[in-house]
Amino acid sequence: MSENTNLVAKEVRISMQADCQNCFGLCCTALNIVASSDFAIHKPAGTPCPNLQANFSCQIHHELRNKGFNGCTVYDCLGAGQWVSQTTFHGQDWRANPEIADTMFQVFPMMEQLYEMIAYVAEAMSYEISQHLYDQLQEQLEKLQHLTKLDANTLLAIDILQIRLPINALLVKTSEHIRQKKVLNNRRKISYRGADWMGKNLKGKDLSATELRGAYLIAANLENADLREVDFIGADLRDANIRGANLSTAMFLTQMQINSALGNSATKLPYYLKMPLHWIRK
Template structure:
């Protein structure tokens, strides 16, 4: 299977992946996972066809963490492109390297996703050529051999990419007059019901279990924000950017929550 045959390359296509997120990644018994699992060990719910045996009951069975994870298409890229469809079960000699490459690829694909969104923003037009250049450079990194990917200096590349995201963010949010910002980024359990947060920089904000009911969160930068169990009921997030479906899936909301057009209302809302 080649890249042109894969569905939207920057979102997960689980049917084209060898269950990498269910094997390569570790997790601990917590509110998000029902038991401990080490990296490189298949989840006990992973079936022989690489499908999850409890996919439709993940939240009920204590695996909320699985429902909010997003690989940004790294799974199918590693499975079908980097390792050319070599199944780690059939060719176990590829397994360890494949499992190590997967989280690195996930980071690169996440950057590509944000770069693609940046290029689509009208306010970021002055940066378009530079964004395109860095996008192509990042995409080239994803096409390297597995061993080469493991030698990449991801933190250094992320610094370069992040500088563009910061410039893009300022350009987009500058259209909001009288911007109001929450105090600090530690908003764990914060009471912000009905707050005017328009144009806020919420990059990396810890918003776990925050009360954001009815808050005006239009044109906010949400890159890296932790929205687990944040209550977005009735909140307005229209025009906000660097906000992923996984972040929305981790939050609470209702029919009155207004989301950017590229995101879907989660079923559990």
């Protein structure tokens, strides 16, 4: 596998960014919101948020956290919103075309899942892996990219679970391959899949190459921890302290996970993630 193939995969992953100006407020409308510490209101799926303006912008965008909408500042669709708005529905918005509203609102969460899988697969392809594994991932990436181009009704007929299964198996293989390199000379336990580490003090710990898939890390103290090559798929990082932590080569992290955590300018992030605006910069 050449260096150029790694770069192409990295570019695909980096390009997956939300562009709210080209989206018809789908996250503010299509999704179900339950009143909680993250959302000040309850809003059923298909109902516009009362803060959504006629031009599909948020009237409290700069005050979301102060007004109890932390969840909005955490959310990231990876670009699925603008794709559904501009490509699947050819720039037709649901307000001007109410007959397409319900279908658009159903397609959006489906596209979100496809985009999430594309992000994971592209990231996996950016690592130093065998040509055989790379080829298998590339085949899945091409299938996913094809699915995003389908019409709305065909998309809604997709069995998303059957698509996820082979991809998950490949992501597990990628994770094991990358982490095994790190732990050959390390005798500590490396798998904590689904672990309940809520509030656990792990400050400064060497957790490199650990599997934390689906782990509960809510409010855990991971300050200055070594989190390189850690597999974070499905891990809950809400209010986890990752200030000064090294996640530079952590695997399968999402912007949503990082947005929900507490970090600072000393936190080292993977190449495809951005430092959240609400983090303390010091």
